[in-house]
Amino acid sequence: MNQNDLIDAIKHYIKTPKCYYSAVLINAPWGAGKTYFVKNVLYTEVKKELQNANKYMIYISLNGINSVDLLCSRFNLAKLKLSNKPKNKNNIAYDSLNVISAFSDLLSEENQKKINAALKITGSMVKISKKLVMSFKGEEIIFILDDLERSTIPIEELLGCISDIAEQEGCKFILIGNEEKIKDQDKYHEIKEKVIGHTYLFKQDVQSVINGELKDKELKDYEGKIIDLLNNEESINYRVLFQSLETYKELKEMIKKIQFDYFKNSSNWGRFLYELLSDCYFNKKENIASKKEEKDNIEDSYKNLLFSMKNEDMHKFKFVNDVNRNGLYNVSLIKGEVERYIIKSIESEKTENLSFLRNNYFLMEDEEIIKHFNMIIDELESNEIDYILYPQIISFYYRLVSIDLYEENNMFDIMKRNICLNKYEYHTIELDSFNDFVPKNYTSNYKKIVKELITVQEDVQIGKEIDLSDDEDWVSKLESIYYSKEKIYMHRRAFFKYVNSTSLLEKINNSNNKTIDDFRGFIKKISRNFGFDHDQEIVRSLVEEIRKYLKEPSGSKIKKYQLDWLVSNLNEFAGIDEGDNQNNMG
Incomplete structure (x- = not known):
C-alpha cells in the first residue's frame, strides 16, 4: 500500500465512530521507515481529522515493555501528560521512560496523590487504570503502539490487554510492527483476527523522505537522480538511509571549510555532493551486509554482491568508510582524497x-x-x-x-x-x-x-641504473627505491638487475656486520612471498664475487658466516638452488 492510500485509510479509521475491531496494524520489514512515517508524515496529515473528531494521539514504543502492568502504567502516565496540555493543541505524547517516579515533575499535585494512594491500595497499575479519575475519556484517544514485535509481553497477553482497554474505554489503537518477527506466530495469528481489523502493508515514499530530510539546495539538480537511485534498490533500509544522510551532512560541512577552488563552480560542487551522498549510503549498506555475511545464506550474499556491483562505477571515498566503520573523521585523509577526486574529475572532463x-x-x-x-x-x-x-x-x-x-x-x-x-x-x-x-x-x-x-x-x-657509490646509507636507499616502485619490480620479477653491480659489491666489501645484517633483512623481507627468478643471472654473478671475498685472507670487518648467510639469502631471493650455483661456479 502506498503512502497516500495508507493516510486515507487511517483518516477513515479516525472518523469512524465505532469499530467492531480494537486496532489496525501498519506492517513492514525492519528499516522500512514505519516510525519515521508515523512521526513525521502521518500525524501532520491527519491533524485536521483529529481536531474535527476531538481526538488526541499518543505515541508509545513497546520496545522493552515486559509486562501488562508496565504497559498500563504507560497508558495512564501518557494520558496524564496529555491532561496538562491545552485542549486545542494536538501533540503526540512521546513516552519512553520505564519508571513512574520519573514523571512526578510532569504531574499535577492532585494526580500525583491519586497515583500514590491507588498504589498503596492496589499495588497494581492495571487496577489503577480502572479506578483513576482522568480528565480525558477513552474515546478521545488514539494510541499508536510502535515496535509490536519488540515487546517481551507474550503476544496473547499483549493483544488481550489492547482488546480489553479498547472495549472498556472506547479508545482506538494503531499498531506498528514487523509481523514476520513476532515470536509466537501460531498464537499471534490465532488471536489476531479478534483484535486487528485491518493490516496495511506499508511502503515508504522515497520522494517524500528525500524532500523532508535532505533539504539541500545545492543538490537540487540531483534530487531526481537520487530518487531514481533509491527506487532502483530492491529494498531500502530507511534507518541506514537516515544515518547516511547525517554522515553526508557532517562530511559536507567539513569539506566546505577546507575551501577547494574547484568547488566554487556550483556544477562541480553539486556533482561531487551527489557522489559523496551515494557513497555514504552504499558504503553504509555494504558495511552492514559484511557484518551479517556469516549469518546470510547464499542467496542473501548474492544479493549483497549485486548491489555492490551495480554501484561499482560510483566514486568510493576511503574517508567515508572510516566514518561508517570506525567513526573517524580524519581531516588530512579527507583533504587528500578530495584533491585526488578533483584531479580525476578534471582529467575525465578531457575524455x-x-x-x-x-x-x-x-x-x-x-x-x-x-x-x-x-x-x-x-x-x-x-x-x-x-x-x-x-x-x-x-x-x-x-x-x-x-x-x-x-x-x-x-x-x-x-x-x-x-x-x-x-x-x-x-x-x-x-x-x-x-x-x-x-x-x-x-x-x-x-x-x-x-x-x-x-x-x-x-x-x-x-629510470637509470641505481648507483650506490655516493651513498653512505646504501641499504636505506635500496629499500626506498624498491618500495617506491615495488609493483614494477614484482611484475618484472627482478630488482638487482637494475642496480649497478660494481657499486653494490664495493659497498658489501667495505661494510660492517650490522650493515650486512640489515641488507640480508631487506632481501628476506621482499622475497618472503614472491620469487625474483628474472634476477638469477645477476645474482649468480654477485654470489661468485662474494665467494671470492670468502677465499681472501681475513682482513675484512665482516664475519665470514655473515657472507655465507648473505649468499644463501641471495640464492633464495632469485630461486637458485645452492648446489646448482656451486656446479655453475665449478
Whole structure:
C-alpha cells in the first residue's frame, strides 16, 4: 500500500465512530521507515481529522515493555501528560521512560496523590487504570503502539490487554510492527483476527523522505537522480538511509571549510555532493551486509554482491568508510582524497569524447563515429589523455577496425611517445584481460600492445641504473627505491638487475656486520612471498664475487658466516638452488 492510500485509510479509521475491531496494524520489514512515517508524515496529515473528531494521539514504543502492568502504567502516565496540555493543541505524547517516579515533575499535585494512594491500595497499575479519575475519556484517544514485535509481553497477553482497554474505554489503537518477527506466530495469528481489523502493508515514499530530510539546495539538480537511485534498490533500509544522510551532512560541512577552488563552480560542487551522498549510503549498506555475511545464506550474499556491483562505477571515498566503520573523521585523509577526486574529475572532463563514443556508438552514423574518434586521436597527439585510459582507447580502436571503420595508423607510437614524456607520472597502465569491448579475433592484438605500453611505462618509471657509490646509507636507499616502485619490480620479477653491480659489491666489501645484517633483512623481507627468478643471472654473478671475498685472507670487518648467510639469502631471493650455483661456479 502506498503512502497516500495508507493516510486515507487511517483518516477513515479516525472518523469512524465505532469499530467492531480494537486496532489496525501498519506492517513492514525492519528499516522500512514505519516510525519515521508515523512521526513525521502521518500525524501532520491527519491533524485536521483529529481536531474535527476531538481526538488526541499518543505515541508509545513497546520496545522493552515486559509486562501488562508496565504497559498500563504507560497508558495512564501518557494520558496524564496529555491532561496538562491545552485542549486545542494536538501533540503526540512521546513516552519512553520505564519508571513512574520519573514523571512526578510532569504531574499535577492532585494526580500525583491519586497515583500514590491507588498504589498503596492496589499495588497494581492495571487496577489503577480502572479506578483513576482522568480528565480525558477513552474515546478521545488514539494510541499508536510502535515496535509490536519488540515487546517481551507474550503476544496473547499483549493483544488481550489492547482488546480489553479498547472495549472498556472506547479508545482506538494503531499498531506498528514487523509481523514476520513476532515470536509466537501460531498464537499471534490465532488471536489476531479478534483484535486487528485491518493490516496495511506499508511502503515508504522515497520522494517524500528525500524532500523532508535532505533539504539541500545545492543538490537540487540531483534530487531526481537520487530518487531514481533509491527506487532502483530492491529494498531500502530507511534507518541506514537516515544515518547516511547525517554522515553526508557532517562530511559536507567539513569539506566546505577546507575551501577547494574547484568547488566554487556550483556544477562541480553539486556533482561531487551527489557522489559523496551515494557513497555514504552504499558504503553504509555494504558495511552492514559484511557484518551479517556469516549469518546470510547464499542467496542473501548474492544479493549483497549485486548491489555492490551495480554501484561499482560510483566514486568510493576511503574517508567515508572510516566514518561508517570506525567513526573517524580524519581531516588530512579527507583533504587528500578530495584533491585526488578533483584531479580525476578534471582529467575525465578531457575524455568526454571517449565516454560518449563507448556509450552511444551503436546509435551513431559511421561518419559521426569517425569524427569523434579522430577528436580522441587529436587529444592523444597533444598528450591530453591520461595513460590509464589508453587500454580503453585501444579496445575501442580494435572494435572500429573489426567493422572496417578505421585503418591502422601511428596511434600506438603516439602513446609510447607520451608515456616517455611521463606527464602522468603516478598513473599506471593496467591490462584488463577480460575486456569484453575488444572483438574476440583482436584480443591477442589488444593484449600485445597494452603489454608493450606497460613495458615502456615501467622502463620510464624505473629510470637509470641505481648507483650506490655516493651513498653512505646504501641499504636505506635500496629499500626506498624498491618500495617506491615495488609493483614494477614484482611484475618484472627482478630488482638487482637494475642496480649497478660494481657499486653494490664495493659497498658489501667495505661494510660492517650490522650493515650486512640489515641488507640480508631487506632481501628476506621482499622475497618472503614472491620469487625474483628474472634476477638469477645477476645474482649468480654477485654470489661468485662474494665467494671470492670468502677465499681472501681475513682482513675484512665482516664475519665470514655473515657472507655465507648473505649468499644463501641471495640464492633464495632469485630461486637458485645452492648446489646448482656451486656446479655453475665449478
